[in-house]
Structures are given as structure tokens and as C-alpha cells.
Amino acid sequence: MTAPQTCDLIVRNACVLAMDAARSVHPSGAVAVRGHTIAAVGPEADVLAAWRAVRVIDAAGAVVHPGFVDAHLHVNAQTCRGYFRGDASKGGGGGPSYADWKAALTPEDEQAAAALASVEMLRHGITAFVEPGSAFDPDAVAAATQAVGVRCTLADPYLWDDTETMKTIPGLLSPSLARRVPPERDRCFKLLGGQLHRNRDKDGITHGHVALYGEGTASDELLRAAKALADREGVVFNSHIGFDIDLAEAMEKRWRKPRFVHLAELGVLGRNATFVHMNLIRDEEVEPILASGASSVWCPFAYASRATVLRRPTRLPEMKRKGATVALGTDSARQSSAGDAGFLAFVMSAEVGQTLAAEEVLEMQTLGSARAAGLDGLVGSIEPGKRADIVVRSSRLAELGPCIDPVHQLIAVGHGATADTVLVNGRIVMRGGRPTLVDEGAVMAAARASARGVAERLDIKPPGMWVGRA
Ligand SMILES: [Zn+2]
Structure with a gap:
């Protein structure tokens, strides 16, 4: 012995x-x-x-x-809870929108939100997450996640160069947001790859990937450049696609073909390509997705909260059974907790006649999400x-x-x-x-102070029916 x-x-x-x-x-x-x-x-x-x-x-x-991997979390939205209800994407209601809230965040606000989210994730068994290019100051998110000890992968903020399709979801693009992250090609090319320096630390817990906002907001040129960079650097290329059915149809109209047929022709599919939401998958798109090895991230709360099932029952449980890599994400945790995605997927898959087994859900939250995050060599x-x-x-x-x-x-x-x-x-x-590394009370206090501060600057009141009752 x-x-x-x-x-x-x-x-x-x-x-x-x-x-x-x-x-x-x-x-x-x-x-x-x-x-x-x-x-x-x-x-x-x-x-x-x-x-x-x-x-x-x-x-x-x-x-x-x-540890579970949350394959899609807009971590800076964690502190707007209570100020926005329902589906914020269609806008309306007059006052400041969810996009205005985002545009008003300072680095300190983003740090407070990311710290709150990080503690919440650990409590739910999530040890890593993907910030998909929506934090204005990635350094602030890195500081917060490193302080709590959570692994994450970051991307450059809001890379988009054509926001025509955003008219379908006006609540997600305000003049204030467009001023803060102008949809201009030069800006995108200047920023592209700006978070990849984090991968030089081979032993660390903060990583970088390439992300475009997506949903039809990238020109073919920008799509090709982002994918080529991701290929060269050996990282994931991440993009939203198919959050909203009308938006997906607007993209098809523009490209005059199913979206994944166009993306395949552009050469931007592949094993390192990750697409988020995927609430519309046409029959013609199944084969290109499977053949390329691309990952899909299902955000069950975002899917359910917009009654998408009534228009397009999700095909992601079916895609997993066909051999696709399917991951799970929270999206924005405004009305759910990081940690709810697995249970929601478990329940909602039954609604479309493809009841997932617990084992399949666990695969999605670990191996699938690690792969979609580009972290499968390290975790999962x-x-x-x-x-x-x-x-x-x-x-x-x-x-x-x-x-x-x-x-x-x-x-x-x-x-x-x-x-x-x-x-x-x-x-x-x-x-x-x-x-163990941070004072939980201090994290909570900073989150509360940040939320109140942003609300004051925007002069926004919580819409709750009973808020302020004596
Ligand atoms: Zn998202």
C-alpha cells in the first residue's frame, strides 16, 4: 500500500x-x-x-x-426588484422604463447589484454565471463577484450597430440607454474583445467571452467579426435570439429566411456559439442548430412571463432530446430568483408534452450550462x-x-x-x-441604498398595489 x-x-x-x-x-x-x-x-x-x-x-x-452555472444573468438588474412588474419589454406606462433604470446605473450601483446576486446564487448552489454584455462597467461586476467568491464570465457592454428591430420591444431601448451605449459600429469594433484579457489569469475565477446584444441588432459585418474573434481566442460567442416572437419574425423578414439558416450561411454557428432564449425554432432551423453543435440557453421565467407558450410552445426540451446542448439561465432576476430556472424548466416542459426528467434538468444546469458559458473545461x-x-x-x-x-x-x-x-x-x-468572504448584512444594506438612490434619481415609485398603505 x-x-x-x-x-x-x-x-x-x-x-x-x-x-x-x-x-x-x-x-x-x-x-x-x-x-x-x-x-x-x-x-x-x-x-x-x-x-x-x-x-x-x-x-x-x-x-x-x-456548482450550477447560470448561463444568462443580467446581474446589474438585481436591485430594480419592486420597481418593475410584469413584462417590461413592451414599454408603455409613461414613466421611466426598465431601459431608463439600466441607463441610470453607476459603477457603485452595478457593484451593489452584483454582490447581492452573488450571495443569492451561492445560497441556491450556483457557483458561476454568464454576464452577457449588459453591465456598463464590467470591472464593477468583477470586483463584486471576486469579493463574494463567485465565478463569472464577462463581455463588453451592449455591442449593437442597428437597433431597428428593437422597435418591437420598446421597453428595452430608451433614448437614455441609446445615449449611454450608442448603437454605432465604430464603438462596437473598438470595444470588441475588451474583456478577453481576463483569460490571461489561468487560475482565476473571472473570465471573458465575446457577446453581441443580438435580436437583429448586429449587422452581418459585426456578427462575422465577433465570431471570428471568438474562434481566434478560443472563447464563446454569445448572443440573444428569439426572446420575443414578434422580434424573431421581424428578423426573418429582414433576412428573408429563417434566422438560423441565415446565421449558418454567415458562418457564425459552431460549437462555441451560444444563443439565448430560442423561443422560436422553425423546422428548417433544427438541422443547422444540431449540425453546428451550438448551445441554446433557455430562460424559463422570461419564456413563461410573456405567455410565449400560447404562441410558440418551447422546443428546447425536444432539442435536448435530439442531442443539442441546452443550458438554463435566469435572464433578469426582477421577478424570480437566481436558482428558479431548473424547477421552472422541470415544470414547464410538461406543458409542451416533453416532461424533462430531473436528471435532464441537472444536466442542463451543470454540463450544459458550463458548455454554453465556455467553461466546460473547468467546471460542470x-x-x-x-x-x-x-x-x-x-x-x-x-x-x-x-x-x-x-x-x-x-x-x-x-x-x-x-x-x-x-x-x-x-x-x-x-x-x-x-x-464567508463578505458581510451579508453589508451586502444587503448596499443593495437597498443603491435601489433607493436610483429610484430617487429617476423619480420613480414602486407600482405595488399596497405600497405606502398605512
Ligand atoms: Zn437577456
């Missing part, structure tokens, strides 16, 4: 869902972590025989899984060599009992803020359901 090797941390007495190729479940399992990397995973007896650690965490039989499973982004759920909460079938229990019942201990990059960033 060889002497045990030394590592930094072992999580033992765990029900480990590894999400490796075999989808191994170790009911009495353990994970060994060395530095930022997973050194070993398997039955506890094997791991403890081979490894000795400075620190051992007893999971008390709890479910341990790879608990396997030796990958980064130690690991969630230990609570062993004492009723939502996680009796846990006879851990995957079903986690996705269908225990999907809320039930994380007890969370590791990101090998570091313990949550313990006992509390963040």
Missing part, C-alpha cells in the same frame, strides 16, 4: 452526484481538493485511503453536486483535474428529505436556497448557508 497523498480539503460522508460521463453517484462518497483543483472523487473508503487533508468537512450525508462536473466548484446541500432541511432519490429530490423539491457549504476554485465561500 502506498502512503496517502496530502491535499487541502476533503468533503466526506457525502452523497456525491459527480456528473461525469458515467453519471456516477457515490452514496457514501468523498471529494479531495488540492489548491483550486479536484484531486479525487469516489467512494469515501477509497478517497480516505488515498488522501489526507488539512481540513475535513463532514457533509452529514447531504447531496454534493458540481466533479472530476479530477476540474476546478473545485462544489456545493454541499444542507442535511437538515425538510425540503431535502427523505432524499431517497437524490437527483429528483434536489431538482423537484430542494432546489431553493438550500446550499450549506459552497466551494469555488477550492475556496470555501459559503458555510452554514452564509457567505
Whole structure:
């Protein structure tokens, strides 16, 4: 017998869902972590025989899984909760719009929102997210996420050079927003790739990718340039497409063909291409999407909140079963929590006759979302060599009992803020359901002050029916 090797941390007495190729479940399992990397995973007896650690965490039989990846989160919107209800995209109502709110954010506001979001994500077992090019000051988001210890990938803000199609969703483009991030080609080409410097730190938790706003707001020239840059740099090219059915039809009218037929002809599909929403998929588009290996991100709340199912029942559960990579995202967490997407996908897939199994939802939240984020080489499973982004759920909460079938229990019942201990990059960033690196109270206070400050500057009142009643 060889002497045990030394590592930094072992999580033992765990029900480990590894999400490796075999989808191994170790009911009495353990994970060994060395530095930022997973050194070993398997039955506890094997791991403890081979490894000795400075620190051992007893999971008390709890479910341990790879951190979820939120493949689409407009993190700076976290603090506008309470000021905008319903579907903000169509505008109307007279006062300042959701786009005006966004345009009014300072770097301090974005930092406050990102910190709030980061704590919320950890509580829900999310260890990484994609900020899809909607933060005006990516440095502010990086500062907040690094302080809390959450992994993210950032892109340059609002790259768009033709906003004609935005007339379909006027609530998402105001004169104030257009002034702040003018839809001009020169500006886009100047900014494009501006967040990729973050990838030079191979050991860090802040990454960069290429994103265009999408939804028909990019010229063919800009689309080609963004995809070529992503190819050269080995990163993901990310874009919204198909949020709104009218908007998707406006794009088809402009391109005179189904959108994915046009995008395939342009050469901007591929394994590193990620498209968000995908609420319209024509029959002719199924093949180009599958053949290219592109990823789709489903944001179930955004889909449901606009009654899209009445016009175009989602085809994303069907696409997953056809072999496409399907990820899950929150979009804007104005009216839902980061962490709701998996449960919503689980429930809403039944509505379209393609009921997803809990196992399929878990695949979407881990492997699928990691791939859509361009982080699949680093995270998405608990396997030796990958980064130690690991969630230990609570062993004492009723939502996680009796846990006879851990995957079903986690996705269908225990999907809320039930994380007890969370590791990101090998570091313990949550313990006992509390963040370890930041003062939770201070994060909450900063978020509240920021929200009130923005509302005051915009002179906007919360629309709640009972707000202000004595
Ligand atoms: Zn979005």
C-alpha cells in the first residue's frame, strides 16, 4: 500500500452526484481538493485511503453536486426588484422604463447589484454565471463577484450597430440607454474583445467571452467579426435570439429566411456559439442548430412571463432530446430568483408534452450550462483535474428529505436556497448557508441604498398595489 497523498480539503460522508460521463453517484462518497483543483472523487473508503487533508468537512450525508452555472444573468438588474412588474419589454406606462433604470446605473450601483446576486446564487448552489454584455462597467461586476467568491464570465457592454428591430420591444431601448451605449459600429469594433484579457489569469475565477446584444441588432459585418474573434481566442460567442416572437419574425423578414439558416450561411454557428432564449425554432432551423453543435440557453421565467407558450410552445426540451446542448439561465432576476430556472424548466416542459426528467434538468444546469458559458473545461462536473466548484446541500432541511432519490429530490423539491457549504476554485465561500468572504448584512444594506438612490434619481415609485398603505 502506498502512503496517502496530502491535499487541502476533503468533503466526506457525502452523497456525491459527480456528473461525469458515467453519471456516477457515490452514496457514501468523498471529494479531495488540492489548491483550486479536484484531486479525487469516489467512494469515501477509497478517497480516505488515498488522501489526507488539512481540513475535513463532514457533509452529514447531504447531496454534493458540481456548482450550477447560470448561463444568462443580467446581474446589474438585481436591485430594480419592486420597481418593475410584469413584462417590461413592451414599454408603455409613461414613466421611466426598465431601459431608463439600466441607463441610470453607476459603477457603485452595478457593484451593489452584483454582490447581492452573488450571495443569492451561492445560497441556491450556483457557483458561476454568464454576464452577457449588459453591465456598463464590467470591472464593477468583477470586483463584486471576486469579493463574494463567485465565478463569472464577462463581455463588453451592449455591442449593437442597428437597433431597428428593437422597435418591437420598446421597453428595452430608451433614448437614455441609446445615449449611454450608442448603437454605432465604430464603438462596437473598438470595444470588441475588451474583456478577453481576463483569460490571461489561468487560475482565476473571472473570465471573458465575446457577446453581441443580438435580436437583429448586429449587422452581418459585426456578427462575422465577433465570431471570428471568438474562434481566434478560443472563447464563446454569445448572443440573444428569439426572446420575443414578434422580434424573431421581424428578423426573418429582414433576412428573408429563417434566422438560423441565415446565421449558418454567415458562418457564425459552431460549437462555441451560444444563443439565448430560442423561443422560436422553425423546422428548417433544427438541422443547422444540431449540425453546428451550438448551445441554446433557455430562460424559463422570461419564456413563461410573456405567455410565449400560447404562441410558440418551447422546443428546447425536444432539442435536448435530439442531442443539442441546452443550458438554463435566469435572464433578469426582477421577478424570480437566481436558482428558479431548473424547477421552472422541470415544470414547464410538461406543458409542451416533453416532461424533462430531473436528471435532464441537472444536466442542463451543470454540463450544459458550463458548455454554453465556455467553461466546460473547468467546471460542470466533479472530476479530477476540474476546478473545485462544489456545493454541499444542507442535511437538515425538510425540503431535502427523505432524499431517497437524490437527483429528483434536489431538482423537484430542494432546489431553493438550500446550499450549506459552497466551494469555488477550492475556496470555501459559503458555510452554514452564509457567505464567508463578505458581510451579508453589508451586502444587503448596499443593495437597498443603491435601489433607493436610483429610484430617487429617476423619480420613480414602486407600482405595488399596497405600497405606502398605512
Ligand atoms: Zn437577456
